[in-house]
Amino acid sequence: MTMLLTGGSGRLGLELQKLLKGIIAPEREELDVRSEISIKNNILLYKPELIVHAAAYTDVASAETNKEDCWQSNVVGTRNIVLAAQKYKIPLLYISTDYVFYGDIGNYKEDDPLGPVRNYYSLSKLVAEEIVKTLDDYLIIRTSFRPSEWAYPKAFYDLYTSQDYVDIIAPEIALAIKNYDKIAHKIIHIAKERKSAYELAKRRRKDVLRASKTELELDLPEDISLNIDRWERIKGELK
Numbered sequence: 001m002t003m004l005l006t007g008g009s010g011r012l013g014l015e016l017q018k019l020l021k022g023i024i025a026p027e028r029e030e031l032d033v034r035s036e037i038s039i040k041n042n043i044l045l046y047k048p049e050l051i052v053h054a055a056a057y058t059d060v061a062s063a064e065t066n067k068e069d070c071w072q073s074n075v076v077g078t079r080n081i082v083l084a085a086q087k088y089k090i091p092l093l094y095i096s097t098d099y100v101f102y103g104d105i106g107n108y109k110e111d112d113p114l115g116p117v118r119n120y121y122s123l124s125k126l127v128a129e130e131i132v133k134t135l136d137d138y139l140i141i142r143t144s145f146r147p148s149e150w151a152y153p154k155a156f157y158d159l160y161t162s163q164d165y166v167d168i169i170a171p172e173i174a175l176a177i178k179n180y181d182k183i184a185h186k187i188i189h190i191a192k193e194r195k196s197a198y199e200l201a202k203r204r205r206k207d208v209l210r211a212s213k214t215e216l217e218l219d220l221p222e223d224i225s226l227n228i229d230r231w232e233r234i235k236g237e238l239k
């Protein structure tokens with residue numbers, strides 16, 4: 001299957017390219033999702049049978065001051081991709097985030113109500129999801145991942161998550177991409193078991209120190225974990 005990936009130079013995009021040989025991943029200079037014409041040109045050139053849309057403005061902190069940039073890439077960009085997918089009748093797999101949930105109670109299921117969001121990045125991803133849902137043929141993957149190493153000296157013991165390192169999450173997302181046509185659901189959560197950010201950090205950085213999220217002024221969730229039962233069931237059926 002010919003697949004076109006947006007955001008190929010990103011953390012997830014680079015891992016996906018290692019796992020999905022032959023996936024076409026143009027640089028942003030060639031495929032800027034803010035430009036309808038560049039999307040059209042890439043579709044006409046590569047004739048993809050599936051679009052994997054992973055490009056996004058992902059800097060949560062800077063999105064608060066660069067709202068327009070974030071909106072243009074995440075919302076307008078996704079709208080452009082959706083319009084092209086509709087026009088050329090190409091299925092769309094959209095990479096979304098656990099941050100579409102508020103993050104107080106955790107164990108969020110695919111059909112739980114979204115929001116309220118805590119920051120502008122989350123708002124842009126939530127709006128983008130709703131645009132994707134206007135298509136007939138789509139799959140939204142809500143996920144969460146970290147770079148392969150824990151980059152900070154501290155980690156929060158009071159922030160719960162089901163995220164994991166990108167080299168652990170990407171193979172699962174690649175499996176879903178490969179089996180796109182076998183997945184009957186429209187939304188799936190791809191993550192790992194619930195744990196504190198400190199527990200996660202400790203796995204790859206032995207000297208990491210425990211810290212409380214109250215040390216930061218940012219509004220961080222208490223428990224943003226995703227329920228992954230649906231994906232575990234699907235995986236079992238795929239094997």
Ligand SMILES: NC(=O)c1ccc[n+]([C@@H]2O[C@H](COP(=O)([O-])OP(=O)(O)OC[C@H]3O[C@@H](n4cnc5c(N)ncnc54)[C@H](OP(=O)(O)O)[C@@H]3O)[C@@H](O)[C@H]2O)c1
Binds near residue numbers: 031
């Ligand atoms: N990181 C996380 O914890 C996390 C959690 C949940 C969901 N996600 C989602 O997963 C996806 C990938 O995230 P990531 O962490 O791998 O992102 P990343 O490392 O920040 O990379 C972002 C990618 O998007 C591209 N991009 C940004 N704006 C673009 C535009 N206007 N047109 C074309 N390409 C554009 C970037 O290209 P350049 O290299 O040219 O800038 C880069 O390839 C995103 O949709 C993100 O929202 C991430």
